[in-house]
Amino acid sequence: MNLDGKITKILANFYYVTDIENKVWECFARARMLKEGKYLFVGDNVEIETSSTTQGVIVNAKERKNKISKPPVANVDQIIIVFSSIEPDFDEYNLDRYLSFVRYELSDERCLVCINKIDLKKIKIDKVYEKSGFEILYVSALTKEGLDNFVEKLKNKTSVLAGPSGVGKSSIIKALVPHASVQIGDLSSIKQGKHITRNVQLIDIKYGQSNNESFLVDTPGFTQFSFGGLNLKKVLDTFKDLKDIKCAFYDCLHNGEEDCVIDEMIKKGKVSESRYNSYLKILAEAQKEIIYETKQESKTKSISGKKNSKASSLPKIDQEKRAKSRKKEKQELLKIQREEEE
Ligand SMILES: Nc1nc2c(ncn2[C@@H]2O[C@H](COP(=O)(O)OP(=O)(O)OP(=O)(O)O)[C@@H](O)[C@H]2O)c(=O)[nH]1
Ligand SMILES: [Mg+2]
Numbered sequence: 001m002n003l004d005g006k007i008t009k010i011l012a013n014f015y016y017v018t019d020i021e022n023k024v025w026e027c028f029a030r031a032r033m034l035k036e037g038k039y040l041f042v043g044d045n046v047e048i049e050t051s052s053t054t055q056g057v058i059v060n061a062k063e064r065k066n067k068i069s070k071p072p073v074a075n076v077d078q079i080i081i082v083f084s085s086i087e088p089d090f091d092e093y094n095l096d097r098y099l100s101f102v103r104y105e106l107s108d109e110r111c112l113v114c115i116n117k118i119d120l121k122k123i124k125i126d127k128v129y130e131k132s133g134f135e136i137l138y139v140s141a142l143t144k145e146g147l148d149n150f151v152e153k154l155k156n157k158t159s160v161l162a163g164p165s166g167v168g169k170s171s172i173i174k175a176l177v178p179h180a181s182v183q184i185g186d187l188s189s190i191k192q193g194k195h196i197t198r199n200v201q202l203i204d205i206k207y208g209q210s211n212n213e214s215f216l217v218d219t220p221g222f223t224q225f226s227f228g229g230l231n232l233k234k235v236l237d238t239f240k241d242l243k244d245i246k247c248a249f250y251d252c253l254h255n256g257e258e259d260c261v262i263d264e265m266i267k268k269g270k271v272s273e274s275r276y277n278s279y280l281k282i283l284a285e286a287q288k289e290i291i292y293e294t295k296q297e298s299k300t301k302s303i304s305g306k307k308n309s310k311a312s313s314l315p316k317i318d319q320e321k322r323a324k325s326r327k328k329e330k331q332e333l334l335k336i337q338r339e340e341e342e
């Protein structure tokens with residue numbers, strides 16, 4: 001028997017596919033599919049051939065609307081970046097990195113910021129993100145404050161929760177869907193920096209009176225990103241508040257160019273200085289990679305055409321760590337490229 005379903009969880013070689021009647025099937029992917037480089041993501045709509053009353057084989061994957069590689073999810077309608085006001089402390093630069101990365105990968109989908117744990121501490125970041133294009137929500141998974149408004153945003157959408165470990169992504173899901181099989185960390189393991197959620201999991205949300213098709217995707221927390229080698233113009237595009245500035249010339253990267261108006265805008269309070277500093281650091285990271293890739297060339301020619309004092313005063317990133325993540329990044333890219341060539 002053949003059935004349509006959605007991949008809701010992936011564990012090692014097992015794919016858990018939920019059919020339209022909400023039954024979960026434990027599946028393998030047909031070997032040929034994987035050989036052809038068709039990598040499957042949580043969120044993919046697939047066709048399975050059942051082999052017993054609970055098991056099956058994925059024989060076909062439907063075309064996807066989009067996908068994000070970190071965290072890996074397909075058919076995403078919106079991303080919600082979750083941070084906490086405290087435990088762990090709110091870190092604006094880290095949030096900017098998430099936002100930039102997500103925007104780079106999924107430029108067209110809605111992206112929200114959710115600040116959790118407001119029962120412990122209240123923070124307000126609206127002003128800083130005013131022109132960034134990201135809506136900010138404040139919630140407490142513990143007291144459920146703000147969750148009604150949060151749920152409103154989920155209606156008829158597949159929303160991915162992403163953010164560092166310990167901020168309460170799984171707790172928010174549990175607060176909305178008490179029977180969901182998500183694990184929540186305890187304070188001591190959080191303090192030790194343990195990651196609690198290990199797998200990406202898609203959860204059906206039925207909250208309050210809402211009778212709609214909403215899904216939340218729980219993902220493992222992470223903080224490592226590599227911006228190395230990304231397109232500089234596209235990096236600027238991820239900062240809407242900086243991109244929208246009308247500068248002295250078209251295509252200005254606001255990176256020390258002559259006649260750039262950015263400093264003036266910051267002085268006038270029209271641009272957030274912290275957002276700009278985040279952007280500069282990320283841009284420098286993207287540039288560094290290019291310099292590495294074309295070492296020979298870079299001796300004679302500087303990438304931006306002129307040395308930037310702000311960028312070059314940045315702390316150096318540990319070389320060994322860089323090399324490792326570069327290798328990983330390349331493998332990931334290769335995987336994605338192969339997939340896209342399909
Ligand atoms: N006071 C308070 N504690 C919270 C709140 N939300 C989560 N916590 C606590 O924060 C800790 C981490 O919560 P998790 O939901 O496991 O965090 P996570 O973001 O899923 O972490 P990873 O799975 O490791 O990525 C747990 O001890 C929760 O009880 C909140 O709104 N208020
Ligand atoms: Mg979790």
Ligand SMILES: [Zn+2]
Nearest residue numbers: 247252254260
């Ligand atoms: Zn400029």
